[in-house]
Every structure is written in structure tokens, then in C-alpha cells.
Amino acid sequence: KQEVTQIPAALSVPEGENLVLNCSFTDSAIYNLQWFRQDPGKGLTSLLLIQSSQREQTSGRLNASLDKSSGRSTLYIAASQPGDSATYLCAPTGGGNKLTFGTGTQLKVEL
């Protein structure tokens, strides 16, 4: 059974800082891994999809890495902005395209 842990659970940083969110998973037999953000009372927005054969994926100020063999992924956010404040969720994908979600990292970027 896949178990996903995200560290830290919460993070507060001043605007402009670069930061790293960590995700670890117990079953390395994944097909890909997605990072999402969830704003309060809203749905999930897909940020990045890393295929199992890839080591990293970039979108704007976001860079996600994947080390499948060690069961780890990181999301790097460059030059953080208050609009980045949200909960970030990682979800490795198993058979049937089933996503297993982590507990999330609640990020607050302060002015």
C-alpha cells in the first residue's frame, strides 16, 4: 500500500525567498507523480506532472524533481510571492492512474 508523506506540514516565508517542499513515498513502482496546489475552499490545480522516466520538470518558477528509486520528490519554488500561498499536494500515480495523495504542505508567503 502506497503511503505518502510531505515535509514540512506548514511553512511560512517572506516574499522573495526560494523554498523546497519535500515528498516521500513508500512504493517506488509508480508511473508518474503530480504536484497540485489547493487554495482554501477550492479545488486542486495541477502544477506539474513528472513521468517516471524523468528526473525533473519545470514550469515557470516551479521545478519538480523525482528520484523514483529512493521514493522522493521535491518541489522548488523560486522567488516566492504572496499569491503562492496555498496547500501543496504531491500524488504519485499507480495502476489505473490512481493518485495517492500526501498530507500536504501549507505554505504562507508574507509581504
Place this chain on the structure above:
Amino acid sequence: DTAVSQTPKYLVTQMGNDKSIKCEQNLGHDTMYWYKQDSKKFLKIMFSYNNKELIINETVPNRFSPKSPDKAHLNLHINSLELGDSAVYFCASSQDVSVNTEAFFGQGTRLTVV
């Protein structure tokens, strides 16, 4: 245009009632899902359908019955609602069940059972 849309957004109902949540996607995807987010914000898959066929049923009580009239719709019907059913329910879709397909989520339906 909303890619994955759910209705209603909020649902408050009494214990014992039967209710339905509707989901539609206009992305042309073959696969649709229902996820549940509990009070601790933990998200877990409930069902997935591929081309109207059930492919994942994650030990959900049989009071929950998904129905897919066509591949663009996956509705969730819940019988005899219980207090513990209170949660946010998310619908999602992906191109298919093959590897490397991105999942897109709806805005969620907050169900409160009183």
C-alpha cells in the same frame, strides 16, 4: 469554460436522506474519478471509471453508487447518508488510464450531513 464541473458546490442534508452529486467534463477524457477529502484534509480515491466501466472501487460502502451515463459524466449517488459522510467530494478526469496522463479536478462539493 470549466473543464471539470460539479454540482452542487454545497450540499447540506439530514441523516438518512439520499443525495446525488453530478460531475461533467468537457475535455474529451475517457477516465473519470471520485475522490473524498475528509475533515483532516486527507484526499483519497473512491472510484474510477474508464469509458463508462468501473475500474477502481476503493472499498467504499455500497451506500455510495457511481453512475456513468456516458464518458463525459460520472455522478455519485449516496443512500442513507450518515454523519461520517460529511466531507468534500472531488470529481476528476484524465485522458485515459495509461501512464503519464495528467488528472484534472473539479472545484469540489462540500457535503454536510446534520
